[in-house]
Amino acid sequence: MAAAKHHVTIKGVKEGLVFLLDDSCEFSEVLAELKHKLEKTHQQILTGPIIHVHVKLGSRVVTEEQKEQVRGIISSKGNLLIQSVETLDPSHQKTDPDPAEVRMVRGMVRSGQTLTHDGNIMFMGDVNPGGTIISTGSIYIMGSLRGMAHAGVDGDERAIIAASHMRPTQLRIAGIISRPPDEWGLGDSFDTYMEFAYVKEGKMEIDKIHHLHKFSLNQYT
Structure with missing residues (x-):
């Protein structure tokens, strides 16, 4: 069985949730996986009280329209409140795995x-x-x-x-x-x-x- 691709990582932090979106694949793949996780695989843990969400796009260059697409998918879950959608300077990319992932x-x-x-x-x-x-x-x-x-x-x-x-x-x-x-x-x-x-x-x-x-x-x- 082929290994599943993971373009969207969701981790818990003190303030709520952080969505880490892969910056090395097609943007359409990220959107598809994000929608799938929110509607299918992660439905149990993404329901309930209001949860603050920060979105990290990595070093991907995105348009405002693409950011709105991300916001639209996440906002479709009524309890997820987006606080920020951010991109990083390539020089600030992390090299070590995040222990909270x-x-x-x-x-x-x-x-x-x-x-x-x-x-x-x-x-x-x-x-x-x-x-x-x-x-x-x-x-x-x-x-x-x-x-x-x-x-x-x-x-x-x-x-x-x-x-x-x-x-x-x-x-x-x-x-x-x-x-x-x-x-x-x-x-x-x-x-x-x-x-x-x-x-x-x-x-x-x-x-x-x-x-x-x-x-x-x-x-x-």
Whole structure:
């Protein structure tokens, strides 16, 4: 299967979201992927309360009409409020990967399989019993986690693990291992709400995803 192209990267920052648009491909490809992500693959995380958005076009030379096309697509989502649409001087292009970038991967991790990733990952699919997902950053699973997940594998205790349906065999963040799931104390909400795991004072804690806003976004990216 051919590797998916990624011309649009969406990352969370303290002020909201930053959209990073590839400046090395055709502009029409960027618009098509931007529209697809907002309407299809990222619909779950781009709904809800008002979110401030900054758009980075890289060193691409664009017209005002092209900027308006970008604004129009993003503004079609009623909760996304555009704060800026910016281009960069070529001399200011970054050379190192952004540690806050979240890479999206689709698929399924079956028993005996291990998916590894360098950085933050959003996995669109299920991790089955006996399957493992490992990342140096945070792990966001838009599906069921019924296998093992290890975030911050290089020692980053700021990483989190989130899943739409959290039924893991084991969770690890850096060198910290979770308690058994039946000791998490989430009650009936365990089956109906997305949860996330994080480290607090050297221990792993589990909470509902809507409490994530209480924490610093910078801490978990």
